[in-house]
Amino acid sequence: MKRYLFLSVLVMSLIFLWDCISLKRDYPLPSENQLVSIHLCKKIDDSGDLLKPLDIKSEFTSKDDSVICFIRLKDIGTKIDLRWKWYSPDKKLVRDTGNIIVSQGDRYLAAATAYDRLQLDAENTAEGQWTVVIFMNDKFIAKKPFQISPSSLRL
C-alpha cells in the first residue's frame, strides 16, 4: 500500500514540477546573441575551435606591445557585426574598427569569440585610464576601462 502511495505522490509531484507537462511556452524568451564575457588580455590562445584569452589584466604599461579586448558571445542565430572603439584618457577616440561581420546568420552558433588589438607605442601612448567600448549591430553592449601605467612600474 505504502509503495503505491509513494509512487502516486512521486508521479503527481513530477507532473506539478513540470507544470502539467505543458509544452507550449507562453512566457517571453531572451533575445539571441548574448554577451557572455569581455576580458582585456595580452595574448590569445588560438589552438582550439574557440579563442581563449591569456594573461588577463586590467592594468598595462606603456612598454607592453598591445592591449587585446576579447569578447565571447553565445546563442548566435542572426547576422551580427561587432565594432570596437578605443578612447584615450582625454576621452578622445583613437581607434575605431568599424563594423566587422562575425556571423552571417545563416547558421546557429552556440558560441563565438572575437577580439581587437590596440597597439601601444612606448613613446606616444598616453598614461592614465583608457576605455574600450564594444557595439553589436550598432548598439552599445559593453565597455571596459583599463589603466596604462608608466613602464617603470612594471613588475
Added chain:
Amino acid sequence: MSYLRITIFVFLLPFFIPLGLFASNPGLMNETPTEQDNLMSLKGEYLAYSYDFNQIYGENVELEFSPFSATCRHIKIDITPKIFYAYGNVILEKGDEKLEGDEFLFDPKAKTGTLISYGEKIEIKEIEDEGKEILAQKSDVPKELTLEKIQKSLIYFIGQAFDITTDFGVHGYNVTLFVEGLESVKFKKFRLSSGIGKRRNGISLNRIWYTKSQGLIGKVSYFYEKEKKVNSLTQLNYEEHSVLKDYTGLKRQVDVMSSTTINIKEDLNLGLTGNYNSSNLWNTLFWLNKNWSKKFSTQVNFSYNKPINLKGESWFGLQSTADTGKFGNISFSGKYELQNQILTSFSYGNTFFKKLSFLLSSSYSQVKIGESPDRSKILSGGVNLSYSSRIFNVSTDYFLNHDLFGDQLLSQPQVRLGFNPFQLYRGLISANIYNIFIYNNLKRGEARDESYSNNTVLTLSTQPIFLQKGFSLNYNFSLEQFVEKEGRNFTSGGFIFNLNKNIVRGVSFQGLYSVQSRRKTKDWLIEGTTSQDLSAVLKVNPSERLNGWVSFSYDPKNSQWRQSFADVSVGIIRDWKLHSLIHYDFLLRKVNNVDLYLIRDAGRFQLRFVWRSLSKQFLIEFVPR
C-alpha cells in the same frame, strides 16, 4: 519522520518555497501600487527578476519615471544598492526634449542621471529634473548582474511589465514563476518583493493565532510618526487561556508596551515609555534630554516601577556627561527614590603626555534590604593609571569597596607589568612576558585579612620554518608561575609543535603534538599532571566544488586513540551542495554523530535541509542573509 513523508515533502518543496515565502506577507499576492507609490514602470520584450539577488534584467525596454521616459536595448537594476543602468540606444525624453546616448546611469527617486555617448569622443551629460541638484551618480555599473546569473537563481520571475515602488518593492504583471529553472505557476498580478520595510501610521492587527500551549493569541499595534518630530509605537499582546483544557495558570493575560519620542528642537528631546502586565506589574519612564553643545549633555528623568506584590518605587534622576578636551571626560549620574534610596556615580578620565592614561571612578548606593527599614550603604571607587611605551606597558589599579552598613572594607591594589612582544634572531622567535601582582586587604569590624598573589607568564613562538617548499614547522612554548600567600603555588608549562606539509595540489597535511604539564609545589613536595596530544589533519581542496578535512587525535601517554572528525562539502548541481560532519569516538568505538546538510545558496537567503543523527532530527531551515 518516515522516509516516505520526507520524500513527499521534498518533491512538493518547489511549491512550498514560494507559498512559504509569500504567505509570510499576504500583501504580496494581490496588492497593486497606487500611482503615488509607483516610482518607475518598466515594459519590455523580456524582463526577468531574481528574488534571490533582488535584481532585474530587461531587453528592449520602455521605462517611465515622471517626468522622464526612456527606451533602451538593455536594462540592469540592482535594487538593494539602488543601481539603475540602461544601455544600448538610450533615448531619453522629457516633454518635447529628446536626448540620445549609449549608457544611462540614473536615480529615479532623485530624478537625476548621467547620459554617456561614445562618438568621436566620450560625451557625458548630467540630467536633472528642474529645481533638483545633480547628485553624484554611482559609477558602479552592476557587473555581477547577468541574465545567466538570474536564470541560475532558485526563484525568479519572467514577464513583460514590472513596477518599482517608492519603497523599492517590485510588482510584476502576467509573470511566470521559475523555481530552480523549472517553470512553475503564473500570476496575473504579483508583488515580487516587498521592498524596504516601512511602517505606516495607524492601527494594525499583527497576528491572531491559536496554539495548544498558549491558547488564543492576538497582537495589535498602533504606530504614529511625524518625520523628525514624533515617533510612537504601542503594542498590545493578548492571550486567552480559558479556551484550553487543563490550563492551570491565569485565564487571560494582557501586555501593553508603549514608547514615544518627541524631538522638540534639534538639541532638546523627550521620551515616555510604559509597560503594563495584567498580573499587576507596570512601570513607566519619562526623560528629557538636552544637548548644550556637542560635548556637553544633560538628562533628567522620572520613573515609577511597580513590581508584583511589592511597594512601588518612584525615582528622580539626573545625569550629565562633558567632554572637556584636554581637561578630560567627566560624567555624573544621581538618582533619588522617595523611600530614601540613593544611587550616584562619578567618573573622570584623561590621557596625559599621549601615553599616560588616568581613570577615576566612584559610586555610592543606599538601597532597601527587602521590606526592612534598614538600608545597605556601599561606597566603591577605583583609580587606574597606565603607561604604555614601545617596549613595555605598566598599569596600576586601586579598587576600594566600603560596605558602610556591614562595616566591611575591601581594598585591592594591583600592578600589571608587561613587555610588548619582542623579536629575537631577526624575527624568527617572538617572545612575550607579563606579570600581575594583586594585594587584597579585607577589614571586617576589628578583624583584618590580608592576601596577595603574583602571576608571571612567558610565551615564545617561532615563525614557520620552511624546510622545503610546502613543508614548514613552527613551535610554541609557554611557562606560567603562580605564587600566593596561602601557598597554593603552581608552575605550568607546555609546548606545541606544528607541522604543515603540502602533499599534492589541493591536498595538505597538518600534524600537531602538544605537551602540557601543571606542577603544584609546597615545601619540598612536587605533584602534578601531564597530558599529551597528537593530532593529524588531512585537508582536501582540489576544486571549488570539493572541500573537506579529516582529523585524528591520539593520546601518546596512554597509547590510546581518542576521536576522529570528518567534514566534507561537495558541490552537486547549480548552487546546491552536500555537507556532512561525522564524529567517531574511539573510546566508545562508535560513530557518535552524523550531521548531513543539503544547502542551496540563493543570494539573499539560504535553504537548508538538515539531518542530525544524535537528536534524530530532520530540519528545513530558511535562513535570510
